Amino acid sequence: MSNTQVYLLDKGLFDYLDGTIAQPEDATAVSAWQCEDRKALAAICLAVEPSQRVHVMGTETSKAAWDALSCQLVGVSLSQKCRLRKRFHSLNLERGGDVVQHVNDLKNLHEELRQMGEEISDKDLAMTLIGSLPHDYF
Incomplete structure (x- = not known):
């Protein structure tokens, strides 16, 4: 909503x-x-x-x-959905970056995709977030 x-x-x-x-x-x-x-x-x-x-x-x-x-x-086109999904999956937190802002950016992209009819499960959201963090976090 x-x-x-x-x-x-x-x-x-x-x-x-x-x-x-x-x-x-x-x-x-x-x-x-x-x-x-x-x-x-x-x-x-x-x-x-x-x-x-x-x-x-x-x-x-x-x-x-x-x-x-x-x-x-x-009328949202497939190419728009693809571009947004690519941004969602390629978002990475830079070393020393603001983690809170990064999580918010990822959640905003997730919500935009949801509003376009693209469902991404909570599990996929969590995996994308973990994969977007620098190696320092592991």
């Missing part, structure tokens, strides 16, 4: 993304719905990298923005 999804869950706005809370038919309820939906839309737009905002520009609801971003993620 992404940080944006967690934030929207916390604020009670997640159900606007998937259409669970759809725009009401009743004209008096529309204004309140739009107010909450705009909060969700703003959170999505703020979480998107500036280079990716083109995909949400012009969307009028949080669901439309989320759907537009989802379409982009579905």
Whole structure:
């Protein structure tokens, strides 16, 4: 689950993304719905990298923005996955390097791969981490 999804869950706005809370038919309820939906839309737009905002520009609801971003993620190419997996497996801690930062970098790559649909088991993550450490650690 992404940080944006967690934030929207916390604020009670997640159900606007998937259409669970759809725009009401009743004209008096529309204004309140739009107010909450705009909060969700703003959170999505703020979480998107500036280079990716083109995909949400012009969307009028949080669901439309989320759907537009989802379409982009579905289009992740095999070459992008391969490049990221190569970075994951070739990451090495330099002698004297910051171990905490190295572990965070590896976990971030792991999470990016997971979000692209590439599952790496905890065992593989641990083996990759151990293999990435300098010989001084053994």
